[in-house]
Each structure stands twice: as C-alpha cells, then as structure tokens.
Amino acid sequence: MKTFTKSVGLVFILALALGLTAVAVQAADDEIRLGVISPASGNYADLGAAERRGITMAVEEANAAGGVLGKQVRMIVEDTETNPAAGARKAQKLIERDKVHFMLGAVSSSVAIAISEVAQRGNTIYFNTNTNSDECTGKHCHRTNFRVGPNNTMLVRAVAPYIARNFGKNWYFITHDYTWGRSGTLSFREILKKEGGKDMGEALIPMGTRDFSSYLIKIRNLKPKPDMIMCTIGGVDRSALFEQIRQFGMDKDFKWGFSLMDYGDAFAVGPEKAIGTFAVEWYHTIDAPGVKEFVAKYQQRWPDAGFPIPENNTYQGYLGARELLRAVARANSLETNDVIKALEGWTIKDNMKPNPTYIRPWDHQFVQDVIIARMKTPEELAAGDKSDFYTVIGFMKGEEVVRSREENPCELEPYK
Numbered sequence: 001m002k003t004f005t006k007s008v009g010l011v012f013i014l015a016l017a018l019g020l021t022a023v024a025v026q027a028a029d030d031e032i033r034l035g036v037i038s039p040a041s042g043n044y045a046d047l048g049a050a051e052r053r054g055i056t057m058a059v060e061e062a063n064a065a066g067g068v069l070g071k072q073v074r075m076i077v078e079d080t081e082t083n084p085a086a087g088a089r090k091a092q093k094l095i096e097r098d099k100v101h102f103m104l105g106a107v108s109s110s111v112a113i114a115i116s117e118v119a120q121r122g123n124t125i126y127f128n129t130n131t132n133s134d135e136c137t138g139k140h141c142h143r144t145n146f147r148v149g150p151n152n153t154m155l156v157r158a159v160a161p162y163i164a165r166n167f168g169k170n171w172y173f174i175t176h177d178y179t180w181g182r183s184g185t186l187s188f189r190e191i192l193k194k195e196g197g198k199d200m201g202e203a204l205i206p207m208g209t210r211d212f213s214s215y216l217i218k219i220r221n222l223k224p225k226p227d228m229i230m231c232t233i234g235g236v237d238r239s240a241l242f243e244q245i246r247q248f249g250m251d252k253d254f255k256w257g258f259s260l261m262d263y264g265d266a267f268a269v270g271p272e273k274a275i276g277t278f279a280v281e282w283y284h285t286i287d288a289p290g291v292k293e294f295v296a297k298y299q300q301r302w303p304d305a306g307f308p309i310p311e312n313n314t315y316q317g318y319l320g321a322r323e324l325l326r327a328v329a330r331a332n333s334l335e336t337n338d339v340i341k342a343l344e345g346w347t348i349k350d351n352m353k354p355n356p357t358y359i360r361p362w363d364h365q366f367v368q369d370v371i372i373a374r375m376k377t378p379e380e381l382a383a384g385d386k387s388d389f390y391t392v393i394g395f396m397k398g399e400e401v402v403r404s405r406e407e408n409p410c411e412l413e414p415y416k
Contacts (some may be wrong), residue, residue: 003177005288032073032334034059034321037115038105042082043207043235046264046306047107047313051130052077053302054317055104060301062325068327076100082107082207082235084093084114091126093281099122101334104320107313109133116145123416126157128350129320130313132260133179134187134403137365141410146318146343146364150398152180152232153228155259155279156187157401158370160230161195162393163257163277168227169197171257172219174241176233177204184232184259197399200226212244218252232259239268246273256319261373263311263389271389279310280371282353285388290352294318295327308387315352323348323359337415355397363410367398 036055039048059073065390067073076098078090087106094100095118104127106112112128113136120142128136129148137147170292171192175185192199201223203215219229219257232243242265247249258278266274286297298310310318323343328334331342332382346359351357357368373390380391 003377007204011200027028027172029377030157030241032068032071032072032102032325032328033098033100034073034075034324035091035098035100035103036075036077036105037080037087037090037094037103038077039082039107039111040077040079040110040248042080042083043237044107045236046268047078047130047235047262048080048082048105049306050264050311050313051107051317053298053305054062054314055129057297057301057314058318058321058325061322061380067336068325069332073325073388076343080106080108080111080115080205082111084108087111088118090116091115091123092322095124097118100128102324102328102339103293103318106131108178109136110178112136112147113140113179116140116142117143120413125324125339125346127320128325128356129316131180132184134408135179137363137408137410139404139409141363141412142341143415144411146359148316148323148366149281149364150279150368150370150401151403152184152259153187153403153407154367154370154396154398154401155281156184156191158396159257159259159277159279159372160191162187162372163228163230164191164195164197167255167257167277168194169226170200171197171230172200172226172228173202173224174215174231175202175204175374176237180234181232182268185230188230188232188259198257205233205237207237210240212241213248215247216244216250218283219254220248226254227256228255230257230259234260234262238265238266242266242269242273242275245275251275261375261390263309264307264313266305266375266389267311271375271381274375275390277372277393279375280373280390280392282315283371283373283390283392284309284311285385285390286353286392288353290350294352319348319351319357340415354395357398361403362412363407364412365402367402369398370396372396 082086
C-alpha cells in the first residue's frame with residue numbers, strides 16, 4: 001500500500017511539473033481521446049455538423065458496447081473554421097495539449113492536407129473522413145493519414161463518361177479555386193479528352209463567392225452553347241449558385257453536371273432548386289445490408305437534426321470513426337504503428353454498400369463504390385418521399401475507377 005501511494009504521489013508531482021492535472025493523469029489510463037477536427041463555421045459548416053453526427057453515433061455505439069480495450073471513448077471537438085491555418089493550429093493543440101490518441105474530420109481538402117502534415121509530424125493517426133482532392137492520398141499522402149471518401153478521380157471517372165455519352169461533349173467548367181476544385185476539373189478534362197470532346201473554358205471561383213452573376217452571364221453568351229456545365233464547387237457557395245441559376249432561368253437553358261453532390265447543399269436551397277447529374281458517395285435509399293437500420297438509428301438519435309436523414313458526410317463520419325475504433329480493437333493497442341498495420345489492407349464488408357470497401361495499404365485510400373445519380377424533377381419530388389431528392393442511375397465499383405499505383409504519386413513515409 002505504501003508503495004502504491006508513493007507511486008501515485010510521484011506521478012502527481014510529475015503531472016504538476018508538466019502543467020497537467022491529476023484528472024488528466026487518470027484520463028490517460030481510463031479513456032481513448034478522439035480529436036474531432038471539423039468545420040463548425042465557414043463554407044462547410046453544415047457538412048461538418050453532419051459528419052460530427054455520424055462520428056458521434058459510432059462513438060456512442062462503441063461506448064454502449066463496453067468501450068474499446070475496456071476504455072470509454074471521449075470526443076474532443078475543434079472547429080477548423082474551413083481554414084487550413086486554423087485547422088493546423090487546432091490539430092497541434094489536440095496532439096500537444098489534449099494528448100489525443102487519434103484525429104478525424106475536416107470536409108475541406110485544403111484543411112485536411114494541413115492537418116495531415118501536423119498529424120504526420122506528431123505520429124498521430126488522422127482520418128480525413130469527407131475530403132475528395134486527389135492530393136490527400138496522392139502527393140500529400142502520409143503514413144498516418146487515411147481518407148474515407150472517394151477521391152475526385154473516382155467520382156469523375158464514374159459520372160463523366162455517362163454525361164459525355166448522354167448529354168454531349170462540349171463542356172465548360174466551374175471550379176472552386178482550391179485543391180479539391182482544381183483536381184475535380186483536371187479529372188473532368190482527362191475524361192473529356194478520352195471521349196473526344198471540346199473544352200470551352202473555365203471559371204475559377206474563389207472560396208466564399210456568393211454572387212455568380214458575372215460568371216452566369218459569361219456562360220449565357222458562349223458560342224456555341226455548351227452541352228454541359230461541369231462543376232466542382234461545394235458548400236454554401238454551391239447553394240448560392242443553385243439559387244442564381246434558377247433566378248437567371250439557366251436551369252432550363254443549360255445542363256449541369258457535378259463531380260460530387262453533397263445532400264446538404266441541395267437541402268439548403270430545397271430540392272426543387274437543386275439541379276444536375278453527379279456522383280454521390282453514399283445515399284440513404286440504396287439497397288444494401290444495414291442501410292435501413294442505419295437510417296432508423298440516425299432518426300432516433302437525431303430527431304431534430306439539420307438533415308432528416310443521414311447523408312454522405314454523416315455516413316463517412318460514422319464509417320471512419322467505427323473502422324478506426326475497430327482497428328484499435330484488432331490491434332489490441334493504442335500505439336500508432338500497431339493501429340496503422342491493423343488498417344492497411346483491411347476489407348470492410350458491412351459498409352452499407354453493394355460491394356465491400358478496401359483500405360489500400362500503399363496510399364490509405366478507401367476504395368469503395370461510387371453512385372451515379374441525378375436530381376429528381378419537381379413532379380417526381382411531389383409524388384414521393386420528401387427527403388428523397390435523387391434518382392440513382394447506377395454504381396461503379398471502386399476498383400474500376402480508382403487511380404492505379406502508376407497514376408498516383410503517393411509515397412508513404414516509413415513507420416516511425
């Protein structure tokens with residue numbers, strides 16, 4: 001007993017010297033700290049809230065089942081502000097001050113790239129749950145970084161050939177002027193070249209744009225008229241674009257395609273104003289095991305949530321947190337290298353998609369099905385479920401659209 005008391009006293013004195021509290025020392029033994037680094041403000045605030053709901057569901061399920069490694073999981077949430085500098089600063093705080101074991105979140109690719117640099121330096125596993133820029137698991141890949149969502153190449157390779165063959169091959173591009181937008185348009189152009197189409201130009205849209213009138217006027221005056229306006233733009237900016245397309249009457253005069261549709265962007269303006277043909281990461285009506293149960297759990301847990309159903313960001317937040325915690329259990333360890341090795345090459349069969357998801361060991365990309373869909377017409381919306389905005393056209397298997405090793409410049413660091 002004296003030995004135990006002396007040991008505790010020494011630990012407590014050491015903790016004080018390090019600026020910690022006795023509670024923090026106890027917490028190091030009794031909990032798993034999960035840093036949730038996700039936008040609560042800025043262009044992607046609504047989508048950040050959606051992914052946090054999914055992460056919360058996975059954590060609550062784990063804790064209700066007795067925790068992981070006999071420990072309860074505690075979320076420590078930070079707002080990235082949809083800003084790379086803020087995201088990096090918050091990640092540093094989570095690692096150094098809060099002593100988190102793992103981090104996940106982001107939504108914005110540029111923010112995720114900044115966070116992943118901090119995570120690699122701190123040898124802390126980071127799941128960017130809802131990013132799509134190729135660079136996140138391409139030239140900015142890291143040993144500690146995993147990406148849950150499909151990248152832009154996967155999304156565009158799924159939807160662009162369908163658009164080219166059904167709507168025409170003269171394309172004009174609207175591009176969010178940061179890494180996600182630019183990589184999406186690059187992938188569109190690669191497909192257009194293969195299809196023998198014509199590139200009619202591009203509008204680069206700064207983050208935070210709310211007035212699209214000058215861009216829409218330029219598109220209206222293009223000669224010849226484009227067959228399709230191809231957009232890689234998202235968040236509140238896309239919701240504003242939807243509103244103004246309708247105001248200008250350009251929903252009737254032009255066809256619109258998107259590399260990705262976030263349910264939240266359509267929900268924000270109302271499905272009668274949202275338009276286009278697009279790729280989707282996940283959708284709540286698809287016929288796959290576990291989908292109906294997941295929707296029911298979400299609606300019970302979040303009856304007053306911003307969105308009435310779990311959308312793609314919620315799904316990926318949930319899947320990322322669940323698989324990270326499962327890997328901890330498989331590894332029977334909180335050590336970074338042990339958990340990384342439990343993730344690399346893992347196949348997820350209960351992924352609520354038609355085909356399993358595979359975590360590639362050499363770039364840490366989750367290889368998964370991509371959905372091709374379009375917005376429903378007003379008549380279709382009026383006749384059906386008011387939360388069901390999309391008509392699902394089909395699926396592409398992840399391995400059929402993902403970049404090969406020869407195409408991807410990723411080189412992971414050695415294990416630390």
